[in-house]
Amino acid sequence: MLEINNFNKSYGKIIALRDFSCKLGEGVYGLLGPNGSGKSTLMNILTDNIGRDSGTILLDGQLIEKSDKQFRTLIGYMPQYCEMIPEFSCIDFLNYMAVLKGVDNKTISPQIDYLLKKFELNDVKYRKISSFSGGMKQRLMLIQAFLGEPKIVLLDEPTAGLDPKQRVFVKNFISEQSLGKTIVIATHIISDIEHIAHGVICLKKGETVFCGAPSGMAEIAQGMVWSYCGNSDELNALKEIFRIIAISGDGEKTHFRILAPSKPPESAIEQKPTIEDAYMLLYGDAQ
Ligand SMILES: Nc1ncnc2c1ncn2[C@@H]1O[C@H](COP(=O)(O)OP(=O)(O)OP(=O)(O)O)[C@@H](O)[C@H]1O
Numbered sequence: 001m002l003e004i005n006n007f008n009k010s011y012g013k014i015i016a017l018r019d020f021s022c023k024l025g026e027g028v029y030g031l032l033g034p035n036g037s038g039k040s041t042l043m044n045i046l047t048d049n050i051g052r053d054s055g056t057i058l059l060d061g062q063l064i065e066k067s068d069k070q071f072r073t074l075i076g077y078m079p080q081y082c083e084m085i086p087e088f089s090c091i092d093f094l095n096y097m098a099v100l101k102g103v104d105n106k107t108i109s110p111q112i113d114y115l116l117k118k119f120e121l122n123d124v125k126y127r128k129i130s131s132f133s134g135g136m137k138q139r140l141m142l143i144q145a146f147l148g149e150p151k152i153v154l155l156d157e158p159t160a161g162l163d164p165k166q167r168v169f170v171k172n173f174i175s176e177q178s179l180g181k182t183i184v185i186a187t188h189i190i191s192d193i194e195h196i197a198h199g200v201i202c203l204k205k206g207e208t209v210f211c212g213a214p215s216g217m218a219e220i221a222q223g224m225v226w227s228y229c230g231n232s233d234e235l236n237a238l239k240e241i242f243r244i245i246a247i248s249g250d251g252e253k254t255h256f257r258i259l260a261p262s263k264p265p266e267s268a269i270e271q272k273p274t275i276e277d278a279y280m281l282l283y284g285d286a287q
Pocket residue numbers: 011014015016033034035036037038039040041042080
Protein backbone atom coordinates (compact mmCIF):
# COMPACT_ATOMS: atom_id res chain seq x y z
CA MET A 1 0.00 0.00 0.00
CA LEU A 2 1.36 3.38 -1.06
CA GLU A 3 0.20 6.24 1.12
CA ILE A 4 0.73 9.82 0.04
CA ASN A 5 0.08 12.46 2.67
CA ASN A 6 -0.35 16.19 2.21
CA PHE A 7 1.81 16.79 -0.85
CA ASN A 8 2.22 20.47 -1.63
CA LYS A 9 4.12 21.85 -4.58
CA SER A 10 4.35 25.38 -5.97
CA TYR A 11 6.31 26.78 -8.87
CA GLY A 12 6.76 30.34 -7.67
CA LYS A 13 3.24 31.71 -7.35
CA ILE A 14 1.66 28.78 -9.21
CA ILE A 15 0.26 26.16 -6.87
CA ALA A 16 0.61 22.90 -8.80
CA LEU A 17 -0.51 20.58 -5.99
CA ARG A 18 -2.37 21.54 -2.86
CA ASP A 19 -2.56 19.22 0.12
CA PHE A 20 -2.73 16.09 -2.02
CA SER A 21 -3.33 12.83 -0.14
CA CYS A 22 -4.37 9.36 -1.27
CA LYS A 23 -3.90 5.67 -0.59
CA LEU A 24 -3.06 3.37 -3.47
CA GLY A 25 -3.30 -0.39 -3.17
CA GLU A 26 -2.93 -3.06 -5.81
CA GLY A 27 -4.65 -2.29 -9.11
CA VAL A 28 -5.12 0.41 -11.70
CA TYR A 29 -5.78 4.03 -10.73
CA GLY A 30 -6.85 6.76 -13.12
CA LEU A 31 -5.43 10.21 -12.45
CA LEU A 32 -7.78 12.52 -14.29
CA GLY A 33 -7.75 16.24 -14.86
CA PRO A 34 -7.51 18.87 -17.56
CA ASN A 35 -4.30 20.53 -18.71
CA GLY A 36 -2.36 22.08 -15.86
CA SER A 37 -4.27 20.28 -13.08
CA GLY A 38 -1.11 18.79 -11.53
CA LYS A 39 -1.00 15.21 -12.87
CA SER A 40 2.58 15.31 -14.17
CA THR A 41 3.71 17.25 -11.11
CA LEU A 42 2.46 14.43 -8.88
CA MET A 43 4.23 11.79 -10.99
CA ASN A 44 7.43 13.83 -11.08
CA ILE A 45 7.40 14.13 -7.31
CA LEU A 46 6.83 10.39 -6.85
CA THR A 47 9.72 9.60 -9.21
CA ASP A 48 11.87 12.22 -7.47
CA ASN A 49 12.41 14.19 -10.68
CA ILE A 50 11.29 17.27 -8.78
CA GLY A 51 11.18 18.01 -5.08
CA ARG A 52 8.03 18.60 -3.09
CA ASP A 53 7.50 21.51 -0.73
CA SER A 54 5.96 19.26 1.91
CA GLY A 55 4.32 15.89 2.37
CA THR A 56 5.23 12.30 3.12
CA ILE A 57 5.14 8.93 1.35
CA LEU A 58 4.69 5.64 3.14
CA LEU A 59 5.13 2.27 1.51
CA ASP A 60 3.52 -0.56 3.46
CA GLY A 61 3.55 1.68 6.52
CA GLN A 62 7.24 2.60 6.22
CA LEU A 63 8.17 6.22 5.69
CA ILE A 64 10.07 6.79 2.44
CA GLU A 65 12.75 9.40 2.78
CA LYS A 66 13.40 11.78 -0.11
CA SER A 67 15.68 10.29 -2.79
CA ASP A 68 15.31 6.80 -1.34
CA LYS A 69 17.15 4.65 -3.90
CA GLN A 70 15.44 1.44 -2.81
CA PHE A 71 12.04 3.02 -3.37
CA ARG A 72 13.04 4.21 -6.83
CA THR A 73 13.97 0.69 -7.90
CA LEU A 74 10.36 -0.29 -7.23
CA ILE A 75 9.07 2.31 -9.69
CA GLY A 76 8.51 2.06 -13.42
CA TYR A 77 7.83 5.40 -15.06
CA MET A 78 6.73 6.57 -18.45
CA PRO A 79 7.06 10.36 -18.62
CA GLN A 80 4.63 12.49 -20.61
CA TYR A 81 7.38 13.80 -22.85
CA CYS A 82 9.80 11.12 -23.90
CA GLU A 83 13.46 11.92 -24.14
CA MET A 84 15.18 9.04 -25.84
CA ILE A 85 18.60 8.80 -27.38
CA PRO A 86 17.74 8.85 -31.10
CA GLU A 87 21.00 7.21 -32.17
CA PHE A 88 20.25 4.14 -30.07
CA SER A 89 18.55 1.16 -31.63
CA CYS A 90 15.34 0.04 -29.95
CA ILE A 91 17.03 -2.99 -28.36
CA ASP A 92 20.06 -0.98 -27.20
CA PHE A 93 17.75 1.54 -25.58
CA LEU A 94 15.92 -1.17 -23.65
CA ASN A 95 19.18 -2.82 -22.52
CA TYR A 96 20.46 0.59 -21.47
CA MET A 97 17.29 1.29 -19.47
CA ALA A 98 17.62 -2.13 -17.83
CA VAL A 99 21.15 -1.23 -16.70
CA LEU A 100 19.98 2.13 -15.36
CA LYS A 101 17.28 0.34 -13.41
CA GLY A 102 19.90 -2.01 -12.02
CA VAL A 103 18.33 -5.06 -13.63
CA ASP A 104 20.73 -7.77 -14.75
CA ASN A 105 21.03 -7.86 -18.54
CA LYS A 106 20.74 -11.64 -18.78
CA THR A 107 17.70 -11.79 -16.54
CA ILE A 108 16.00 -9.07 -18.48
CA SER A 109 16.56 -10.50 -21.99
CA PRO A 110 13.58 -12.86 -21.97
CA GLN A 111 11.38 -10.06 -20.65
CA ILE A 112 12.56 -7.64 -23.34
CA ASP A 113 11.91 -10.28 -26.01
CA TYR A 114 8.46 -10.93 -24.62
CA LEU A 115 7.54 -7.25 -24.46
CA LEU A 116 8.93 -6.44 -27.91
CA LYS A 117 6.75 -9.17 -29.40
CA LYS A 118 3.73 -8.15 -27.37
CA PHE A 119 4.05 -4.50 -28.44
CA GLU A 120 4.73 -5.47 -32.09
CA LEU A 121 8.20 -3.94 -32.10
CA ASN A 122 10.21 -7.14 -32.45
CA ASP A 123 10.67 -6.75 -36.22
CA VAL A 124 12.14 -3.27 -35.78
CA LYS A 125 14.25 -3.87 -32.69
CA TYR A 126 17.54 -3.16 -34.51
CA ARG A 127 16.29 0.06 -36.06
CA LYS A 128 17.41 3.41 -34.71
CA ILE A 129 14.87 5.18 -32.55
CA SER A 130 15.26 8.25 -34.78
CA SER A 131 13.46 6.31 -37.52
CA PHE A 132 10.49 5.43 -35.27
CA SER A 133 7.05 6.98 -35.62
CA GLY A 134 5.48 8.75 -32.63
CA GLY A 135 3.34 5.71 -31.79
CA MET A 136 6.35 3.36 -31.96
CA LYS A 137 8.31 5.60 -29.57
CA GLN A 138 5.31 5.68 -27.28
CA ARG A 139 5.17 1.88 -27.19
CA LEU A 140 8.90 1.70 -26.53
CA MET A 141 8.51 4.02 -23.57
CA LEU A 142 5.72 1.82 -22.26
CA ILE A 143 7.94 -1.25 -22.52
CA GLN A 144 10.75 0.39 -20.56
CA ALA A 145 8.30 1.36 -17.80
CA PHE A 146 7.51 -2.31 -17.19
CA LEU A 147 11.11 -3.58 -17.31
CA GLY A 148 12.22 -5.38 -14.16
CA GLU A 149 8.67 -6.02 -12.89
CA PRO A 150 8.33 -2.78 -10.87
CA LYS A 151 5.75 -2.84 -8.08
CA ILE A 152 4.60 0.73 -8.79
CA VAL A 153 4.10 1.84 -12.39
CA LEU A 154 3.42 5.49 -13.20
CA LEU A 155 2.26 6.16 -16.76
CA ASP A 156 1.84 9.78 -17.83
CA GLU A 157 -0.56 9.91 -20.80
CA PRO A 158 0.41 6.43 -22.03
CA THR A 159 -1.94 6.32 -25.00
CA ALA A 160 -1.24 9.78 -26.44
CA GLY A 161 -0.56 9.41 -30.14
CA LEU A 162 -1.55 5.75 -30.37
CA ASP A 163 -3.97 4.51 -33.01
CA PRO A 164 -7.28 3.01 -31.78
CA LYS A 165 -6.08 -0.61 -32.06
CA GLN A 166 -2.92 0.12 -30.05
CA ARG A 167 -4.92 2.13 -27.55
CA VAL A 168 -7.14 -0.87 -26.84
CA PHE A 169 -4.12 -3.17 -26.71
CA VAL A 170 -2.33 -0.91 -24.20
CA LYS A 171 -5.42 -0.71 -22.04
CA ASN A 172 -5.74 -4.51 -21.95
CA PHE A 173 -2.01 -4.91 -21.31
CA ILE A 174 -2.13 -2.52 -18.36
CA SER A 175 -5.11 -4.38 -16.94
CA GLU A 176 -3.31 -7.74 -17.28
CA GLN A 177 -0.21 -6.35 -15.60
CA SER A 178 -2.03 -4.90 -12.64
CA LEU A 179 -1.96 -8.10 -10.57
CA GLY A 180 0.50 -7.49 -7.75
CA LYS A 181 1.24 -3.95 -8.94
CA THR A 182 -0.02 -0.44 -8.37
CA ILE A 183 -0.43 1.24 -11.75
CA VAL A 184 -1.33 4.91 -12.02
CA ILE A 185 -2.42 6.31 -15.39
CA ALA A 186 -2.52 10.06 -15.85
CA THR A 187 -4.87 10.93 -18.68
CA HIS A 188 -7.65 13.18 -19.87
CA ILE A 189 -9.14 10.33 -21.85
CA ILE A 190 -11.75 8.60 -19.75
CA SER A 191 -12.00 5.58 -22.05
CA ASP A 192 -8.33 4.82 -21.20
CA ILE A 193 -9.30 3.90 -17.65
CA GLU A 194 -12.95 2.93 -18.04
CA HIS A 195 -13.64 -0.65 -16.89
CA ILE A 196 -10.02 -1.21 -15.77
CA ALA A 197 -9.55 1.35 -12.99
CA HIS A 198 -10.12 0.33 -9.37
CA GLY A 199 -9.82 3.92 -8.28
CA VAL A 200 -10.05 7.38 -9.77
CA ILE A 201 -8.43 10.59 -8.58
CA CYS A 202 -9.60 13.83 -10.15
CA LEU A 203 -7.44 16.92 -9.91
CA LYS A 204 -8.50 20.46 -10.66
CA LYS A 205 -5.99 23.26 -10.39
CA GLY A 206 -3.88 21.16 -8.04
CA GLU A 207 -6.74 20.21 -5.74
CA THR A 208 -8.42 16.83 -5.41
CA VAL A 209 -12.05 17.13 -6.45
CA PHE A 210 -12.76 13.39 -6.33
CA CYS A 211 -10.96 10.32 -5.01
CA GLY A 212 -12.69 6.96 -4.90
CA ALA A 213 -14.13 4.10 -6.90
CA PRO A 214 -15.30 4.71 -10.51
CA SER A 215 -18.86 3.83 -9.48
CA GLY A 216 -18.67 6.49 -6.78
CA MET A 217 -17.49 9.00 -9.34
CA ALA A 218 -20.42 8.24 -11.62
CA GLU A 219 -22.78 8.72 -8.66
CA ILE A 220 -21.75 12.38 -8.42
CA ALA A 221 -23.96 12.92 -11.45
CA GLN A 222 -26.87 10.82 -10.11
CA GLY A 223 -30.21 12.45 -10.89
CA MET A 224 -28.61 14.98 -13.20
CA VAL A 225 -28.28 13.14 -16.51
CA TRP A 226 -31.16 13.22 -18.99
CA SER A 227 -31.81 12.13 -22.51
CA TYR A 228 -34.11 14.19 -24.65
CA CYS A 229 -35.23 13.55 -28.19
CA GLY A 230 -36.03 16.68 -30.14
CA ASN A 231 -35.28 18.63 -33.28
CA SER A 232 -31.85 19.90 -34.21
CA ASP A 233 -33.18 23.47 -34.26
CA GLU A 234 -33.89 23.16 -30.51
CA LEU A 235 -30.17 22.96 -29.80
CA ASN A 236 -29.53 26.67 -29.37
CA ALA A 237 -32.51 27.14 -27.07
CA LEU A 238 -31.49 24.13 -24.93
CA LYS A 239 -27.87 25.27 -24.82
CA GLU A 240 -28.96 28.59 -23.35
CA ILE A 241 -30.40 26.87 -20.27
CA PHE A 242 -28.77 23.45 -19.91
CA ARG A 243 -25.40 21.84 -20.36
CA ILE A 244 -25.53 19.57 -23.41
CA ILE A 245 -22.92 16.82 -23.04
CA ALA A 246 -23.66 14.77 -26.18
CA ILE A 247 -25.67 15.12 -29.36
CA SER A 248 -26.46 12.38 -31.84
CA GLY A 249 -28.90 12.19 -34.70
CA ASP A 250 -30.66 9.49 -36.69
CA GLY A 251 -31.66 11.66 -39.64
CA GLU A 252 -35.11 12.53 -38.35
CA LYS A 253 -34.64 13.20 -34.67
CA THR A 254 -31.81 14.58 -32.59
CA HIS A 255 -30.88 12.96 -29.27
CA PHE A 256 -29.48 15.21 -26.58
CA ARG A 257 -27.71 14.08 -23.41
CA ILE A 258 -28.26 16.83 -20.91
CA LEU A 259 -26.69 17.59 -17.54
CA ALA A 260 -29.17 19.41 -15.34
CA PRO A 261 -30.00 19.36 -11.61
CA SER A 262 -33.73 19.09 -12.33
CA LYS A 263 -35.76 17.73 -15.20
CA PRO A 264 -35.10 19.70 -18.38
CA PRO A 265 -37.93 19.41 -20.99
CA GLU A 266 -40.97 17.49 -19.70
CA SER A 267 -40.35 14.50 -21.98
CA ALA A 268 -36.71 14.10 -20.95
CA ILE A 269 -35.83 10.70 -19.45
CA GLU A 270 -33.41 10.28 -16.57
CA GLN A 271 -30.28 8.27 -17.42
CA LYS A 272 -27.82 6.22 -15.36
CA PRO A 273 -24.75 8.43 -15.05
CA THR A 274 -21.32 7.38 -16.30
CA ILE A 275 -17.91 8.59 -15.14
CA GLU A 276 -17.79 10.68 -18.32
CA ASP A 277 -20.95 12.50 -17.15
CA ALA A 278 -19.33 13.04 -13.74
CA TYR A 279 -16.20 14.35 -15.45
CA MET A 280 -18.31 16.87 -17.34
CA LEU A 281 -19.95 17.89 -14.10
CA LEU A 282 -16.62 18.33 -12.32
CA TYR A 283 -14.84 20.10 -15.15
CA GLY A 284 -17.52 21.41 -17.47
CA ASP A 285 -17.61 24.95 -16.10
CA ALA A 286 -13.99 26.02 -15.95
CA GLN A 287 -10.64 24.35 -16.45
N1 LIG B 1 8.58 23.70 -14.44
C1 LIG B 1 7.52 24.46 -14.19
N2 LIG B 1 7.63 25.77 -13.92
C2 LIG B 1 6.56 26.53 -13.64
N3 LIG B 1 5.29 26.06 -13.61
C3 LIG B 1 5.12 24.76 -13.88
C4 LIG B 1 6.21 23.89 -14.19
N4 LIG B 1 5.72 22.64 -14.40
C5 LIG B 1 4.38 22.74 -14.25
N5 LIG B 1 4.02 23.99 -13.93
C6 LIG B 1 2.65 24.48 -13.64
O1 LIG B 1 2.09 23.62 -12.67
C7 LIG B 1 0.72 23.35 -12.96
C8 LIG B 1 0.51 21.85 -13.08
O2 LIG B 1 1.21 21.40 -14.24
P1 LIG B 1 1.28 19.85 -14.63
O3 LIG B 1 2.27 19.72 -15.75
O4 LIG B 1 1.53 19.06 -13.41
O5 LIG B 1 -0.20 19.60 -15.14
P2 LIG B 1 -0.82 18.34 -15.92
O6 LIG B 1 -2.09 18.01 -15.20
O7 LIG B 1 0.19 17.29 -16.08
O8 LIG B 1 -1.18 19.00 -17.32
P3 LIG B 1 -1.24 18.33 -18.81
O9 LIG B 1 -2.54 17.60 -18.90
O10 LIG B 1 -1.19 19.50 -19.71
O11 LIG B 1 -0.04 17.44 -18.96
C9 LIG B 1 0.39 24.15 -14.21
O12 LIG B 1 -0.19 25.36 -13.81
C10 LIG B 1 1.74 24.38 -14.85
O13 LIG B 1 1.75 25.58 -15.59
